[in-house]
Amino acid sequence: ETLLKQANPQTEQTCAATGGKSEVTSRPGGIGAEEITMTPDGFAVAYGARRYDLRAIEKPSAARLKATVKATSSVDTARFHIDTVDFYLSRSRRNFLVEAARLFRETPEVIETDVNRLTLQVESYAAKRLEEKTPQIALVSEGDKIEALRLGRAEDLVEQILRDIERLGLVGERNNALTQYLGMTSRKMADPLAILTLSSSGAGKSHLQDLVLSLCPPEDLIKVTSLSDRALFYKGEHSLVHKVLAIEEEAGAFGAAYALRSLITQKMLTSETTIKNPLTGRMETQTSRVLGPAHITLTTTNPNPDDETRTRFFLMSVDESAAQTLAILAAQRQSHTLEGLRREHRRGAILARYHAFQRLLRPLRVVNPYEPLLNYGDERMLFRRDNPKYQRLILAVTFLRQMQRPIKRDAETGVEYIETTLADIATANELARALFGGSVDDLAPPSRDLLERISDHVQRRAAELKIAAPRVEFHRRELREALKLGEAQLRRYLQPLVELGYLVPVAGRFGQPFCYRLLYDREREGGRFVPGLKDVEQIRLEAVKIGLLPPDSSAKTEENPQTSSLKMAPRHEKTNLVTTSSVDFDEVPEGIFHRGNGSSPANLVTFSGNHIPGKKVNGAPSYA
Numbered sequence: 001e002t003l004l005k006q007a008n009p010q011t012e013q014t015c016a017a018t019g020g021k022s023e024v025t026s027r028p029g030g031i032g033a034e035e036i037t038m039t040p041d042g043f044a045v046a047y048g049a050r051r052y053d054l055r056a057i058e059k060p061s062a063a064r065l066k067a068t069v070k071a072t073s074s075v076d077t078a079r080f081h082i083d084t085v086d087f088y089l090s091r092s093r094r095n096f097l098v099e100a101a102r103l104f105r106e107t108p109e110v111i112e113t114d115v116n117r118l119t120l121q122v123e124s125y126a127a128k129r130l131e132e133k134t135p136q137i138a139l140v141s142e143g144d145k146i147e148a149l150r151l152g153r154a155e156d157l158v159e160q161i162l163r164d165i166e167r168l169g170l171v172g173e174r175n176n177a178l179t180q181y182l183g184m185t186s187r188k189m190a191d192p193l194a195i196l197t198l199s200s201s202g203a204g205k206s207h208l209q210d211l212v213l214s215l216c217p218p219e220d221l222i223k224v225t226s227l228s229d230r231a232l233f234y235k236g237e238h239s240l241v242h243k244v245l246a247i248e249e250e251a252g253a254f255g256a257a258y259a260l261r262s263l264i265t266q267k268m269l270t271s272e273t274t275i276k277n278p279l280t281g282r283m284e285t286q287t288s289r290v291l292g293p294a295h296i297t298l299t300t301t302n303p304n305p306d307d308e309t310r311t312r313f314f315l316m317s318v319d320e321s322a323a324q325t326l327a328i329l330a331a332q333r334q335s336h337t338l339e340g341l342r343r344e345h346r347r348g349a350i351l352a353r354y355h356a357f358q359r360l361l362r363p364l365r366v367v368n369p370y371e372p373l374l375n376y377g378d379e380r381m382l383f384r385r386d387n388p389k390y391q392r393l394i395l396a397v398t399f400l401r402q403m404q405r406p407i408k409r410d411a412e413t414g415v416e417y418i419e420t421t422l423a424d425i426a427t428a429n430e431l432a433r434a435l436f437g438g439s440v441d442d443l444a445p446p447s448r449d450l451l452e453r454i455s456d457h458v459q460r461r462a463a464e465l466k467i468a469a470p471r472v473e474f475h476r477r478e479l480r481e482a483l484k485l486g487e488a489q490l491r492r493y494l495q496p497l498v499e500l501g502y503l504v505p506v507a508g509r510f511g512q513p514f515c516y517r518l519l520y521d522r523e524r525e526g527g528r529f530v531p532g533l534k535d536v537e538q539i540r541l542e543a544v545k546i547g548l549l550p551p552d553s554s555a556k557t558e559e560n561p562q563t564s565s566l567k568m569a570p571r572h573e574k575t576n577l578v579t580t581s582s583v584d585f586d587e588v589p590e591g592i593f594h595r596g597n598g599s600s601p602a603n604l605v606t607f608s609g610n611h612i613p614g615k616k617v618n619g620a621p622s623y624a
Helices: 002-007 090-104 108-133 142-152 157-167 174-188 205-213 257-266 322-332 338-360 383-400 422-439 445-465 476-483 487-499 536-545
Strands: 013-018 021-026 034-039 042-047 050-061 064-073 080-086 194-198 221-224 243-247 268-276 283-291 294-300 314-317 365-367 416-419 503-506 515-518 611-617 620-623
Touching: 042 108, 050 108, 064 090, 064 108, 080 090, 090 108, 142 157, 142 338, 157 174, 157 338, 174 194, 174 205, 174 243, 174 294, 174 314, 174 383, 174 422, 194 205, 205 243, 205 294, 257 268, 257 294, 314 422, 314 445, 365 383, 383 416, 383 422, 422 536, 445 476, 445 487, 445 515, 476 487, 487 503
Parallel strands: 194 294, 194 314, 221 243, 243 294, 365 416
Antiparallel strands: 013 021, 021 034, 034 042, 042 050, 050 064, 064 080, 268 283, 503 515, 611 620
16 A cells, blocks of 8 residues: 555545555545555556456566456446456557546546556556565574574484474484484575385375474475476476475376476476567567475375486385384374373474574585595496485585584685584484485385285294295285285285285185285395495594594594484394494594584494495405
């Protein structure tokens, strides 16, 4: 309304609120008295007996200003004229002027004055709406800033984050929660992480994603349920820069999969469309860009996402074990107790602290001086994309701990940056064993877990029947009852096992269900694949050897190896955890590493029978 007043200085206007509407009236003068009324989808202007209702006002470009105008006369309300007018196009204004002059029985000069005044008012209205849509910079209060700095400088930052996420209502899933939080934090980096959470329906994947993303400032979070094929291409040019794009379900964005992959890889979307130039009438090509980078996270129940999607995302799977179900049920029974009421009361303070913490994070560059010493598998072409993901995971951990690191400036480029420490690599290695095992596995994590549970069941049946495991036959009903699985869940994750040859269907007689046999030897084939990541102690020794660290440096992490905050419960009993010596950062001279960053110990994790690429003994591949 203020803008409308400023656009019409020739009249003295006063505002009066009537019936929930804002009205602007003026004294009679010039060509009729003026009255402006704001409506839910536009505004209406009356010049004496001439009334113009304007709706669907839009300014798609600097050369266009369109509105749907309905002209009516208070003298004869049965007659009216409706047209969509482009106020920046003389032909459009002229056509409307002729029809309005005939409707009002006025001279063209009078209607031309009306149209000129309408043009100024529409410009003011469009400018005000654009100002309302412009995101405002969120301010951090002094109290929230103190709490945020205390959190960011805490030695046990990772443990505090996980503890607060549990206080918000998450049960278990510590590795997944930290990975999701790192992904959300990486939105401010030049190359953010992308996360795909895969599990059965009702397992809690959406709850995990929504809960962790509640720690993201609202101005940086874009949550959608569905995306059409071209939806992202028509967003504002800077609408996705350093934002979190959270999609409830992959099925709701199936058509936008290509746009999402391009945004992850290229950090921008570019499209060209053909439009008609309103001034020349010729067809022209218009180029539009949507800039990134953005952190993309979504969930799915599809056990076999396409390879193009798998290679660009960090794959996570939700714990679907019976023990996790019991823990969730126990937590749900505390929801409406006194403790549940207190937890809900504390929620606001937790969110305020983490929103402030995220707002204070600076978009600093991260330099990893140990990157040339890192190792990853080299036996699969897929590692060409997995290795950069591992490197970005390390950078994300460093970025999260930026308040604990000295900020340096490169003398040549003038760019400010922070450096990765061995503690960051140790934390990333803890997460990598859970993340990259699934990304290079032909089986999705839920199907892999089902295979391991079927293998345990078959071994028990073979022992009872005193026959070899490959001779044991079973059907789906037996598995449903033994493994406590639903039919839909079992059917969904059983099919990939058949397609990849882990199970072979055995045809029964007419009228009898098909049975299966297991063609999988855990001891011979190994379980989940784990990349051959270097132990942090080995990296430290190599860093000393090349002069990156002083000879007298030693390394240990602050946490006890047996109480690491990132310990992950084994998926099956055959999983063997191998830990190496810890790293001592307390003895590193000041100025080289920040003291006390709360990381976990450096563990080299292998699973029984798993091949570790890149490591050979006497010329042959080494198996842990």
